[in-house]
Amino acid sequence: MSRSTTATLLLAATLSAANAAAQRQARSATVSDARHSVIVDAAGRVGPAVVSVNVLKRERQMPEDPFAQFFMPRGYERQVEGYGSGFIISPDGVVITNQHVTDGAEQIVVTTREGTDYPAKLLGEDPLTDIAVLKIVATGLPTAPLGRSADLLVGEWVVAVGNPFAYLLGNSEPTVTAGVVSAVGRNLLPSGDQPGVYVGMIQTDAAINPGNSGGPLADVQGHVVGVNSSILTPSGGSVGIGFAIPIERAVRVADELRRYGHVRRPWAGLDVTGAENLRDWKRSGGLRVSSVAEGGPAARAGLAADDVLLMARGRRLRTFLDWEAALLDASPGDTLTVAYRRGGRTRTARLGVTDLPSSNAEKVAVLGDVQVITVTPAIRQERGIQVERGALIYNIGPEAGTATGLQSGDVIFQINRQRVQGADDLRRAFAAATGGGPVTVWFERGGMVGRTTFYVQ
Numbered sequence: 159m160s161r162s163t164t165a166t167l168l169l170a171a172t173l174s175a176a177n178a179a180a181q182r183q184a185r186s187a188t189v190s191d192a193r194h195s196v197i198v199d200a201a202g203r204v205g206p207a208v209v210s211v212n213v214l215k216r217e218r219q220m221p222e223d224p225f226a227q228f229f230m231p232r233g234y235e236r237q238v239e240g241y242g243s244g245f246i247i248s249p250d251g252v253v254i255t256n257q258h259v260t261d262g263a264e265q266i267v268v269t270t271r272e273g274t275d276y277p278a279k280l281l282g283e284d285p286l287t288d289i290a291v292l293k294i295v296a297t298g299l300p301t302a303p304l305g306r307s308a309d310l311l312v313g314e315w316v317v318a319v320g321n322p323f324a325y326l327l328g329n330s331e332p333t334v335t336a337g338v339v340s341a342v343g344r345n346l347l348p349s350g351d352q353p354g355v356y357v358g359m360i361q362t363d364a365a366i367n368p369g370n371s372g373g374p375l376a377d378v379q380g381h382v383v384g385v386n387s388s389i390l391t392p393s394g395g396s397v398g399i400g401f402a403i404p405i406e407r408a409v410r411v412a413d414e415l416r417r418y419g420h421v422r423r424p425w426a427g428l429d430v431t432g433a434e435n436l437r438d439w440k441r442s443g444g445l446r447v448s449s450v451a452e453g454g455p456a457a458r459a460g461l462a463a464d465d466v467l468l469m470a471r472g473r474r475l476r477t478f479l480d481w482e483a484a485l486l487d488a489s490p491g492d493t494l495t496v497a498y499r500r501g502g503r504t505r506t507a508r509l510g511v512t513d514l515p516s517s518n519a520e521k522v523a524v525l526g527d528v529q530v531i532t533v534t535p536a537i538r539q540e541r542g543i544q545v546e547r548g549a550l551i552y553n554i555g556p557e558a559g560t561a562t563g564l565q566s567g568d569v570i571f572q573i574n575r576q577r578v579q580g581a582d583d584l585r586r587a588f589a590a591a592t593g594g595g596p597v598t599v600w601f602e603r604g605g606m607v608g609r610t611t612f613y614v615q
Contacts, residue, residue, distance in 0.1 A: 203380025282415030305381025320373025337364030427454020
């Protein structure tokens with residue numbers, strides 16, 4: 159074989175080997191690119207800001223059988239552990255989580271993904287929106303990028319990040335699950351033990367399990383679009399129907415909790431048909447106004463009873479839950495553009511919502527730390543009160559509640575044989591009864607009449 163032929167063969171072999179190596183590198187790069195997906199990027203952006211929220215609370219224990227009550231002290235309580243997730247929204251340690259995670263907590267500890275534990279202070283919580291805000295003492299913490307839920311597309315990818323089952327998984331690294339946006343604007347019918355109003359929710363099939371509550375739901379850019387809150391499940395685990403609170407609502411509530419310690423509620427001055435008319439919208443084409451408070455925001459906007467509400471804030475209104483969603487995302491001072499039908503004609507009103515009448519009412523102190531306010535037509539409409547006159551318990555401490563059997567929201571309308579016209583009447587009646595015999599207090603609670611008897615010390 160000639161030298162030129164040998165050289166040619168060697169060159170061909172070298173080129174073939176180089177080509178094979180290039181193909182292997184290309185395949186490796188393709189596999190690497192496939193592994194490094196948008197889901198991986200999203201998890202990498204939001205994951206460092208996700209924390210575990212661990213709480214200690216006391217729960218009253220009831221005897222499990224008739225024999226146990228002989229051995230269990232009356233009113234026995236035990237300390238139990240709870241857990242959830244959250245995410246950091248500021249480098250100085252402000253954390254958003256769910257209120258049902260922190261409810262009744264005596265001690266809260268926040269654990270970062272590196273395993274560092276921080277005692278947490280509860281800055282505020284709001285059962286209605288199921289949002290709570292915590293504060294830990296730290297600086298330079300990673301924060302979760304906040305996005306928008308208003309322009310989410312049904313079918314787009316999202317990731318749910320949290321700490322399911324807390325320490326049972328062995329470490330504090332957050333768990334990532336992926337899915338799609340199954341629906342937006344979902345309303346959940348309230349259950350008997352549900353304090354929160356879950357309306358306008360984001361539905362996803364990304365797996366959400368116990369312990370995920372309070373963690374972020376993020377889009378493929380790693381921007382938080384919701385706060386994982388609840389699931390529908392017959393088994394207690396994920397079956398692909400999870401719900402998240404829109405991030406805009408969560409941030410607004412968190413800001414108000416940090417600023418005021420509570421959330422200001424808007425008042426529209428009207429009532430609409432409720433759960434008994436869930437299917438009525440198919441016939442009426444909207445939501446019927448059942449009553450309008452005299453002199454309230456709705457009356458000033460020109461709305462009247464029997465008007466049919468069609469849209470509010472650009473959202474179609476079908477049931478009372480749609481109206482609740484419109485109000486839940488509004489603040490006192492906002493103006494809602496409302497489309498409604500009256501007498502076959504469609505009209506538009508600008509409805510300026512205000513603070514709740516009960517929030518602005520004068521508070522009168524009775525029985526030490528109990529605050530009451532006078533029932534007015536506006537407060538009757540706000541609270542759905544049946545009696546025309548009386549004193550509404552605005553706030554009552556646990557000790558006074560136990561001693562009297564009264565609760566916040568009760569309307570006292572009679573003491574012994576004396577009718578109560580308002581808060582000052584109630585204050586004078588209790589003052590006159592101090593140190594005397596027992597008093598019988600008649601009150602309205604949830605539309606029902608009750609009574610309780612106690613001594614005024």
